[in-house]
Amino acid sequence: MERASTAPTLASAINIGAFNLGNAIAAWLGGLAISSGFGYASVNWVRALMTLAGLGLAALSVALARHKATSPADVDLYEPAHV
Incomplete structure (x- = not known):
């Protein structure tokens, strides 16, 4: 929500949609595993x-946000450096 300060409603809708998509994919994969004969376990x-996939995506997101925050494109060349 912090990154989407200009469109918080859209960010919230995408967040809920991604959550529901993850639930649907997990249910489908669980059903696929059971029907493939691997059992309920x-x-x-x-x-x-x-x-693990969700944690990996979260870590990737944090890494990309940190990289973007420190990229040279974000540096204002006309502002004097603070020492």
């Missing part, structure tokens, strides 16, 4: 893999 492995 395989749903725990699907859940673990989905959690």
